[in-house]
Amino acid sequence: IAGITQAPTSQILAAGRRMTLRCTQDMRHNAMYWYRQDLGLGLRLIHYSNTAGTTGKGEVPDGYSVSRANTDDFPLTLASAVPSQTSVYFCASSDDRNYGYTFGSGTRLTVV
Amino acid sequence: GQNIDQPTEMTATEGAIVQINCTYQTSGFNGLFWYQQHAGEAPTFLSYNVLDGLEEKGRFSSFLSRSKGYSYLLLKELQMKDSASYLCAVRDLLRGSARQLTFGSGTQLTVLP
Numbered sequence: 001i002a003g004i005t006q007a008p009t010s011q012i013l014a015a016g017r018r019m020t021l022r023c024t025q026d027m028r029h030n031a032m033y034w035y036r037q038d039l040g041l042g043l044r045l046i047h048y049s050n051t052a053g054t055t056g057k058g059e060v061p062d063g064y065s066v067s068r069a070n071t072d073d074f075p076l077t078l079a080s081a082v083p084s085q086t087s088v089y090f091c092a093s094s095d096d097r098n099y100g101y102t103f104g105s106g107t108r109l110t111v112v
Numbered sequence: 113g114q115n116i117d118q119p120t121e122m123t124a125t126e127g128a129i130v131q132i133n134c135t136y137q138t139s140g141f142n143g144l145f146w147y148q149q150h151a152g153e154a155p156t157f158l159s160y161n162v163l164d165g166l167e168e169k170g171r172f173s174s175f176l177s178r179s180k181g182y183s184y185l186l187l188k189e190l191q192m193k194d195s196a197s198y199l200c201a202v203r204d205l206l207r208g209s210a211r212q213l214t215f216g217s218g219t220q221l222t223v224l225p
Contacts (some may be wrong), residue, residue: 035215040217
């Protein structure tokens with residue numbers, strides 16, 4: 001692994017189903033983030049974690065949960081998917097220097 | 113709240129120069145970032161400004177005026193591969209995680225031959 005790995009790359013999900021998007025980094029960055037990107041709305045922050053064991057809510061947290069059991073992993077869970085959660089989801093991490101982000105390649109999720 | 117405004121679309125010709133503007137309003141400003149995003153791909157880092165002035169990196173330059181809440185990204189000698197969305201992002205120490213970035217909606221640049 002070099003950087004951030006997201007899985008799956010894409011997924012079609014029935015409404016009401018539970019889904020976990022995976023995110024793993026190997027850069028030992030303390031901070032990690034989940035964003036969703038929708039046409040015309042840009043990237044919006046869902047949840048963040050400043051360090052292992054801590055998480056916080058972003059701009060659009062409803063319907064999503066996260067955990068940060070260790071430095072490397074930051075999974076995003078949709079407890080009961082709804083069509084409005086159809087989006088491209090990006091995981092990102094940042095180091096403790098200038099706080100610029102490294103992004104994963106994204107997960108394209110379609111809820112039907 | 114935090115507002116970040118940038119034009120939705122721009123078009124320019126190969127070999128030309130284009131300037132993409134970004135204005136922002138924030139209480140605890142601590143840095144402005146520009147990212148490039150090609151269709152279907154993840155954003156990639158272009159530049160970072162925290163002090164006023166111009167930062168130059170090859171064909172790309174970024175300018176910041178904190179008093180005006182204004183930045184621009186300047187792309188010189190445009191190439192076809194520069195066709196992409198350009199995202200302006202601001203870090204605000206007073207907002208949620210002090211490290212988080214808030215993004216504008218992006219400017220879709222099309223470079224024509």
